[in-house]
Amino acid sequence: DAMVIQNPRYQVTQFGKPVTLSCSQTLNHNVMYWYQQKSSQAPKLLFHYYDKDFNNEADTPDNFQSRRPNTSFCFLDIRSPGLGDAAMYLCATSRGSGGNTDTQYFGPGTRLTVL
Amino acid sequence: DAKTTQPPSMDCAEGRAANLPCNHSTISGNEYVYWYRQIHSQGPQYIIHGLKNNETNEMASLIITEDRKSSTLILPHATLRDTAVYYCIVRVAEYGNKLVFGAGTILRVKS
Numbered sequence: 001d002a003m004v005i006q007n008p009r010y011q012v013t014q015f016g017k018p019v020t021l022s023c024s025q026t027l028n029h030n031v032m033y034w035y036q037q038k039s040s041q042a043p044k045l046l047f048h049y050y051d052k053d054f055n056n057e058a059d060t061p062d063n064f065q066s067r068r069p070n071t072s073f074c075f076l077d078i079r080s081p082g083l084g085d086a087a088m089y090l091c092a093t094s095r096g097s098g099g100n101t102d103t104q105y106f107g108p109g110t111r112l113t114v115l
Numbered sequence: 116d117a118k119t120t121q122p123p124s125m126d127c128a129e130g131r132a133a134n135l136p137c138n139h140s141t142i143s144g145n146e147y148v149y150w151y152r153q154i155h156s157q158g159p160q161y162i163i164h165g166l167k168n169n170e171t172n173e174m175a176s177l178i179i180t181e182d183r184k185s186s187t188l189i190l191p192h193a194t195l196r197d198t199a200v201y202y203c204i205v206r207v208a209e210y211g212n213k214l215v216f217g218a219g220t221i222l223r224v225k226s
Contacts, residue, residue: 004158033213042202042216043159057213090158092214102208103149106158 003027004107006091012113013081021076021110023091030096032074033104034066037088049074050096078112086114118142119203124221127197133190135220137203140184147208148179150188152199153219159202162188193224 005024013019023032031050035043047056049068063085065077078085088111092104120138127133139148149164163170163177165186170177176189190197202219206212 006158035214042218043214044216045213048213088156092158102212103161103164104214105161109156109158111156 004093004105006107006110010111014115016080019078021089023074024072025093027093029093031094033092034076035090043090081114083114118205119217121203121220126223127193129224129226133193135188135201138185139205142183142205145207146205148186149204151202154199195224198224
């Protein structure tokens with residue numbers, strides 16, 4: 001089945017140690033999104049790619065970066081994780097054709113723990 | 116800020132219809148109403164969306180009032196697996212437009 005895949009599902013890192021989270025999709029969608037969801041809060045968009053064009057949210061800290069080497073893969077890099085970055089990180093995709101069809105589909109998420 | 120208002124929680128008996136309301140009194144003419152749900156520790160799952168007509172799919176029905184200021188998501192025969200947080204979101208259906216999640220409604224389906 002076509003889907004959005006996130007690896008790993010659980011990631012533990014140390015304070016200040018760079019970490020990379022991975023997302024892949026078999027939907028051949030143009031747009032890929034990264035959301036952050038802290039405990040007991042709603043998901044919040046960090047940034048998104050339309051093809052190779054990167055779009056950052058105004059309040060996303062510089063500590064968060066992203067790469068999209070091809071259509072299928074997108075990475076979230078946290079350069080120096082702090083305790084406040086512990087959260088569920090959600091990847092989503094959408095077709096990007098606009099109009100009624102631009103529904104976002106989410107992966108299962110990666111839960112990041114910072115020690 | 117979220118543009119929708121939902122009750123914080125609701126209970127529903129298993130096998131009965133679950134009716135989840137949402138107020139979106141400031142909705143713009145080109146904004147759609149989307150519903151997602153999030154089961155504990157999983158990613159949000161798309162349920163349904165609509166502009167002004169009522170919509171139905173294999174998961175649920177969406178009833179939008181004529182003035183579009185409110186809507187109701189209907190799960191016709193709720194099961195225990197439908198226990199989740201349900202988010203009502205309004206957005207322009209264009210690529211890159213983020214989903215702005217509010218607090219949602221915690222639906223508890225009880226046997």
